[in-house]
Amino acid sequence: MSRSRNLIPAALAAALLAATPVAAERLNIGRAATPEEIKGWDIDVRPDGQGLPVGKGTAALGETIFQERCASCHGEFGEGAGRWPELAGGSGTLKSENPVKTIGSYWPYVSTVFDFVHRAMPFGAAQTLTPDETYSVTAYLLYLNDILKDQDFEVNEKNLASIRLPNEKNFFMDDRQTAEKEFWTAKPCMTNCLPKEATITSHARILDVTPDKAPDSAKKAPPVQ
């Protein structure tokens, strides 16, 4: 731990280091991964397009695939079926009481759509879509979200990363240690910390989400013995 290391005087730390086996020495365990092996598993794609496979697709082609492979969960228009995720819509809802977080309304990068569709979708048949099919499904999802207006526009490994999503600029790095600094500086109060007696403002029971499988005996505490 870096924290505890900081507490050790430098001379002692040096001595400890000297007594420890040289950390960076190779143990020559395992073997080199071959380029072919790496190629088979190296599926990640990042926002600048690094990792995109060669391929192309259109929203029009993607619609057919989506209706066959995706719509049973995500709805014909990406509106979500049952409790499966919504993928389209929700624009302008992020500040509302019930934000709808979709690719169009929330996601920052198009690369994430391609990456996730290929690695994890269709649910239960992951990594079965070809690169061309993945480009087409991605294009269709962008079309459903009004990011692409032309259903015959070809997306490919060269232009996908240049397509921007509207919410990209609204993400910021974790700033809890500054924004919530008061949680570190607060001196914990021990007595008379509230101006008056605490009062109950909400009960879980009002929203009673408890599944009703419980026998009646479970709803009461056992009798005092």
Add this chain to the structure above:
Amino acid sequence: MSEPKPRPDPSGPTSRRSFLRTGLALGGAVGAGVGTGAFAGRAAAAAPEAKNLPPNVPEWSQSLGDGVVSRPYGRPSKFEADVIRRDVEWLTASRQSSVSFTPLHQLEGIITPNGLGFERHHGGIAEIDPAEHRLMIHGLVEKPLMLTLEDIKRFPRVNRIAFLECAANSGMEWKGAQLNGCQFTHGMIHCVMYTGVPLKRLLEEAGLKTNAKWLLPEGADAAAMTRSVPIEKALDDAIVAYAMNGEALYPEHGYPLRLVLPGWQGNMWVKWLRRIKVGDEPWHTREETSKYTALMPDGQARRFTWAMDAKSVITNPSPQAPIHGKGFTVLSGLAWSGRGAIKGVDVSLDGGRNWRAARLDGPVLDKALTRFYYEFDWNGEPLLLQSRARDETGYVQPTKAALRQHRGLNSIYHNNGIQTWHVLPSGEIENVEVA
């Protein structure tokens, strides 16, 4: 491929359900409900057959029991059958992408038994033959590596106790008290001892290039889970683990290999670890953009919220573990911080007006669950129980109101606000909020 299930209990008020779904289902993590078993077990115990009680000699004292190896892998007593993980089936679209909860109210000490640690899967439990599993390390390294499990076990080992908390633990409670049971309000956490290889050691074997700044660990499951991990954490205390509590990882915890990132949100502890790519920028995967980002009231969203802030919960008494009568009462709970060791825990019986120091017992370890106790005489009057954790960085667990002031109601993750349990004169307990 799972079909969406119809929503259960169509007769129930829809407002509850929509409240629930907007509260958390969007966040990709879930929770709800109250378990029942503890009460059934106690009811059975309350009506013992007198023939086994004094002055009679119990039947098990007069006849032989099963011999050795009648249970080649031991299991709890049949009278503990209600000590199990629980889920709430109607809350998620499928059990392959869902969550179950640790029965915190039925556990002691700080170590979670391997079969009881909560589960969170995104593509079901991968059942992996270790002979056919590989860990590939590639990208910005001098020598791309292909390692078998046997290879990994040849590296120098470390043992480390660490808690793992889902960032969505208590996420259901952002909009108000909802769930009657700490299993459901706080049960997306477990704490075990891991054995494995420091990730740093594996990266040194591959040889990091000077522009190596980020790692992308990837799972071999049907979700191919990926998260971007900064190199500083990888070189600090990350472990590639193959054992938990002395035995091989359980399949639901990532057998045969998982990543361990002490103190950081559980989603990043990639299970069924098959690949680590080294890069110079983060990937912005689905699990760090669409999910696990905190939406603020102004519409902006906080990303890369890795560390879990200090938090605590009273596990006994709690809604699933009521008080059985007036008199001497042991209050017990758990505290933890992803930023260091627990420094202290305070307990309030009056909803946060007055506090007393709880007693920490057992090991107090960096980024591990810490057990606390507070013993008192209960006179049968209503109580409002709270616990408040403090860690060695000076962080004090905030109230829910203070958290909401900063983050609003829709940030889903990282709800570490102070929990209140209302003790009724009957000994029954409910989840409430106070002001």
